[in-house]
Amino acid sequence: MFNFSTGGLVHPVSVRGLAGSDVRDNLIDPNIKTKLHDADNNDFRPLTSDITVGPYPYNPTATTYWIPGRQLSTASSPVPPHQATKVITAHRDALMWLNSYECATHDVYMGTEKSAVSRASRKGKTFLGTVTGGNVVYLKKKVEAGKTYYWRVDRMCPGEEFVKGEVWEFETI
Numbered sequence: 001m002f003n004f005s006t007g008g009l010v011h012p013v014s015v016r017g018l019a020g021s022d023v024r025d026n027l028i029d030p031n032i033k034t035k036l037h038d039a040d041n042n043d044f045r046p047l048t049s050d051i052t053v054g055p056y057p058y059n060p061t062a063t064t065y066w067i068p069g070r071q072l073s074t075a076s077s078p079v080p081p082h083q084a085t086k087v088i089t090a091h092r093d094a095l096m097w098l099n100s101y102e103c104a105t106h107d108v109y110m111g112t113e114k115s116a117v118s119r120a121s122r123k124g125k126t127f128l129g130t131v132t133g134g135n136v137v138y139l140k141k142k143v144e145a146g147k148t149y150y151w152r153v154d155r156m157c158p159g160e161e162f163v164k165g166e167v168w169e170f171e172t173i
Helices: 114-118
Strands: 036-038 043-046 076-079 084-087 094-098 105-111 127-132 136-138 148-155 167-172
Touching: 094 105, 105 114, 114 148, 114 167, 127 136
Parallel strands: 084 167
Antiparallel strands: 036 043, 076 094, 094 136, 105 127, 105 148, 148 167
16 A cells, blocks of 8 residues: 555554444555545545445435535535536536535526526426435436536425525536
């Protein structure tokens, strides 16, 4: 294994876990990014079942993606992040976000025109669907390299007025 600070090889070490925990199957690999969807853009989902990365086991149809942080009145912490410029086209199969506070239902929109996504409604072609009880929406079509995509997540809590989300964007490579 490679040690980045010294430039040499390191040997596996035993790690003593916190009281009551068991630390096993840790992966120290200088090529770990090649085994994940897009780590540079906060997408740590494994590409195959060969590994598990923290709270992200391999599950190609997962409806939830763990994102730490404080929940706000609107959806936040988009994955890929707002204004990301090197989103890997081959691995971008989903969009994820941190749900709004005390709300589990969100509408998701995506397209290549910012104004169309900003003014979109459920009846438009940019509507990807309503997500309830999760924070992942899978893309119906593959994204294309060299394009800018815009997306929005609206808060749609039953019994409340909807709250329109901000428009996020990312560029693909």
